[in-house]
Amino acid sequence: MRSIAGLWRWRRNPLCRSTDRVEGWLTLSAVLLITLATPAAAVWGGRAAHQALLETARDQYRQRYQVWATVAETAPPPTSDPEPDSGYRVAATWTAADGRTHTGTVTTDRAAEPGDRLRVWTDARGHLTSRPMDAAGALSHAVLAGIGTAGVAAGLVETVRRLAVRRLMARRYARWEEEWARVGPDWGRADRAN
Known part of the structure; x- marks a missing residue:
């Protein structure tokens, strides 16, 4: 749910900081990558595993x-x-x-x-x-490999997004500290000059 809320931060808003916009774009990019790249990674991983397993099955039939x-x-x-x-x-x-x-x-x-x-x-x-492994066994193992590849790809995209958001938050908090150090000592004083 937080990811969906992050999608709307990229819109123009006078209270929106640059880190908010970057976080929104990161979230949108991550959602698009997970939606589009994860199935492609699953197909690629499944095909690669299927080819390797079929070769293993052929070797087993030659050696057994x-x-x-x-x-x-x-x-x-x-x-x-x-x-x-x-x-x-x-x-x-x-x-x-x-x-x-x-x-x-x-x-x-x-x-x-x-x-x-x-x-x-x-x-x-x-x-x-x-x-020896047969073609049906190779296919079922390849499907599992494709699902595992998709899970790893989605997890990798989400991990990169979270690390980037963590760095953005650290930068945001550092800027708040700088602002508070500049404004904080005068906060609430009646004789403060404008």
Whole structure:
């Protein structure tokens, strides 16, 4: 609300100081920058993040391999209630892209019996890894990056405006002190000469 009130200080007014006009123009400029530049910063940040994330996804698809794993044995049921998204843990064996056989614990989204086959993602050495990022995941992360960029841009504009207004206020108070030092000693004296 104070920003909106500051917009009207730029009008001509005989009681308006030069610092009041500068503060009004600063506020108007900040509102225009936040209104126009923040969406542009969001688009720029979102596009840059999207390109970087798509490149990361392409790298992950080049460096990760989906292979078949055979369930060797199921893990004992947990003693406490598992988390809803934790899945089932099974011991499995798989052959990596380099031809070596590996054994490890695999988490699946369904119950599996010994002998069942599952698809797992591995790196070049055959170690289990997460699924590569897909285009939808890259897009959702890019949207969040764009929103974050917009927030940072708006915060930066508002911070600069506030710092400038603080300096204007300091200058305004210094001038008041000078005026008071000049007029103050004679204030209220009846024998004061005009």
